[in-house]
Amino acid sequence: MRAGSLRHRVTIQRYELVVDEYGAPLRRESWKDVATVWASVDAVSGREFFASQQVQSEVTHKVTIRFRPGVAADMRIVHGGKVFGIVAPLPDNRGTRLVLMCREVSCEQ
Secondary structure, eight states, X not given: OOGGGOOEEEEEEEEEEEXXXXXXXXXXXXXXXXXXXXXXXXXXXXXHHHHOSXXXXXXXXXXXXXXXXXXXXXXXXXXXXXXXXXXXXXXXXTSSEEEEEEEEEOTTO
8 A cells, every 4th residue: 555645644533431430431422532544535436336235325435544453333533624434444355454434424423
């Protein structure tokens, strides 16, 4: 993977339950930063959007990063003031990159 194609800084976040000093869960959750990485962020073209037999109605962007274990569909990406929920993390065959099929969501989600 050419490093030049990864020209955007994105933050990967995970939704976590907030606990008090004794470890008891408080009735609120928040998004916590997992990592900030270099990425390629591309809007999904109309051809890609309709060609897929997957959850095509939800996928709006494709975010490509270097392979990172632990990235899951319950996480989100923050980039340039926009929030993208991860629909499907798709690793390549060589384990060098990870393509994250995402949908743009509102900040409250």
